Amino acid sequence: MSEPIVFANARMVLPDEVVRGSLSVADGRIAALDAGNTATGIVDLENDYLLPGLVEVHTDNFERHLMPRPKVQWAEMPALLAHDAEVAAAGITTVFDALGVGEADPESLRGSTWTTTLATLDNCAQKDLLRADHHLHVRCELPAPNTIELFEPFHGHPRVTLISLMDHTPGQRQWENIEVARIYYTGKKGWSAEKFERQVAHAAVLQSQYAEPHRRHFVDYCRAHGIALASHDDTTIAHVEQAHAEGASMSEFPTTLAAASAARERGLATVMGGPNVVRGGSHSGNVSAAELARNGLLDILSSDYVPGSLLGAVMRLVADDIFTLPQAMATVTRAPAKATGLDDRGELAPGLRADLVRVRMAELPDGSRHAVVRGVWREGRRVL
Numbered sequence: 001m002s003e004p005i006v007f008a009n010a011r012m013v014l015p016d017e018v019v020r021g022s023l024s025v026a027d028g029r030i031a032a033l034d035a036g037n038t039a040t041g042i043v044d045l046e047n048d049y050l051l052p053g054l055v056e057v058h059t060d061n062f063e064r065h066l067m068p069r070p071k072v073q074w075a076e077m078p079a080l081l082a083h084d085a086e087v088a089a090a091g092i093t094t095v096f097d098a099l100g101v102g103e104a105d106p107e108s109l110r111g112s113t114w115t116t117t118l119a120t121l122d123n124c125a126q127k128d129l130l131r132a133d134h135h136l137h138v139r140c141e142l143p144a145p146n147t148i149e150l151f152e153p154f155h156g157h158p159r160v161t162l163i164s165l166m167d168h169t170p171g172q173r174q175w176e177n178i179e180v181a182r183i184y185y186t187g188k189k190g191w192s193a194e195k196f197e198r199q200v201a202h203a204a205v206l207q208s209q210y211a212e213p214h215r216r217h218f219v220d221y222c223r224a225h226g227i228a229l230a231s232h233d234d235t236t237i238a239h240v241e242q243a244h245a246e247g248a249s250m251s252e253f254p255t256t257l258a259a260a261s262a263a264r265e266r267g268l269a270t271v272m273g274g275p276n277v278v279r280g281g282s283h284s285g286n287v288s289a290a291e292l293a294r295n296g297l298l299d300i301l302s303s304d305y306v307p308g309s310l311l312g313a314v315m316r317l318v319a320d321d322i323f324t325l326p327q328a329m330a331t332v333t334r335a336p337a338k339a340t341g342l343d344d345r346g347e348l349a350p351g352l353r354a355d356l357v358r359v360r361m362a363e364l365p366d367g368s369r370h371a372v373v374r375g376v377w378r379e380g381r382r383v384l
Contacts, residue, residue, distance in 0.1 A: 004024055005024065005042050005354075006022055006025075006042050007022060007358075008042075008044050009045050009046055009047055010023060011047060011050065013348070014033075014326065014347070014349075015330065015347050017326060018049075019033070020036070022034045023356075025354040025377075026380075028354055029353060029380070030349060030350050030353075030354050033349075048359060049358070049360070049361070051333070051357040052329070052345070053092070053333070053356060053357055054093060054310050054311070055092075055094045055333055055336040055342065056094065056302065056303055056310065057271065057300060058098050058302040058304060059095060059307060060304065061306075062097045062098075063100070065082050065083045066079045066117065067108075077124065080130075081124070083097075084130050087131075087132050087307045088131035088376050088383055088384045089376075090308045091357040092303070093357070093376060093377075094342065095135070096340070097135070098138075099114055099117070099136065099137070101138060101140055101144075102140060102146060102147035102150060103146075110141065110144075113150065113153060114150070118136075118154070118157060121136075121159070131376070131378065133355075133378060134159065135159050136154065136157065136159040137164065138151065138154050138160055138162070138163050139163075140166060140214065140218050141167070141168065142211040142212075143167055143168075143203065143214075144210065145206065147210070147214050148217055156225075160225075160227060161227060161228060163228070164229075164250075164252055165215055165218060165229070165230070165243075165248075166232045167211055168203075169203045169204060215246075228339065228340050229246065229247055229249060230252045231243035231246075231268070234259040234262075234263065235254070235255045235256055236256070236258070236259060237258055237259065239259060240263050240268065241266070243263075243268065244263075244266040249339055250271050251263035251269070251271065254270060255287060257295065260287065260297040261297060264297050269299040269335060270292060270300065271299070271300040271302050271336075272292060273303075273305075274301050274302060274304060275303075275313075276288060276313075277309070277317060278306075278316055289313070290316075290320065290322060293317060293322045299339075300335045301314070311373070312370075314328040314329060314332060315328075315369060319369070333345075353378075353379050354379055355379065356376070357373060357377075358373070358374045358376070359372065360374050
């Protein structure tokens, strides 16, 4: 048995309130919470906030480190360690690394095999080199001809606990506005106008041929292996109805208020992007996360492509009087843990994992406050 650790003089963010007091940890679990003014402890938090470790269900950050520029491949181990350090510094103790499968270009990450990457992840975890607890979220691009083939390295892998079904065919879902899609592909990916038009036409052909059979394949796979299923970019009520019938537990980034409302009615947790909250809207021109929150339709926040946006989004929701601090924290802790079946974490409560984050609120010149991560513990062991 390990020596108990006491975190004293903390402002503990509990499910329904913020309580000043102390928290004790034994053998990697939360042993007890004590309210009141506690003057002594092994770790004096000096009145900083003590939060549950953040649970991130969808981040492209690992992919960004693996390919920091188009066509520039980075070695797997340094990419993983840099990604891991970045998410831990953002207060994330449980991360679902979102890796995409299905892409016509064999030089792209999502068009090539993930075998070496998975081996690197397993090796680093086995050698205790990682700060966060890493799971896998496989993003399956349904219209791509090679999606099932590229999924093969993930088949039966114990870290695969979430699969999402994607269809980025321009003209629907995320890219319902074709002009927004044009700006994205010609800007970020550097496509010419001619290439964009060719790809749009070809994408429609691929969708008609592959999307439905691939969808059936992965829905059946999730059912057979007990893996959580998420829909992606639901736009219409019909999209949500289909996802619900297939057993999805999450609706990722619904693009309309109607889709988010339909998800709530059918018991799907709605996932929106932290950058959407921080920036004040969707970069694709879709419904804003704040609007969903105001309508009681926001369940989970994902950092998407900026790990630090999770705490930033929490602070923005609180500053805008949309959520209380406990309510906002639930979207990045308890709710994502529950949606992915991780019942051993997600809040400060006796018996749960001692995944903890120390945060100090820094006052900025404009009068706003910024959450600064000052310490991170995973299962009672300090990792940052």
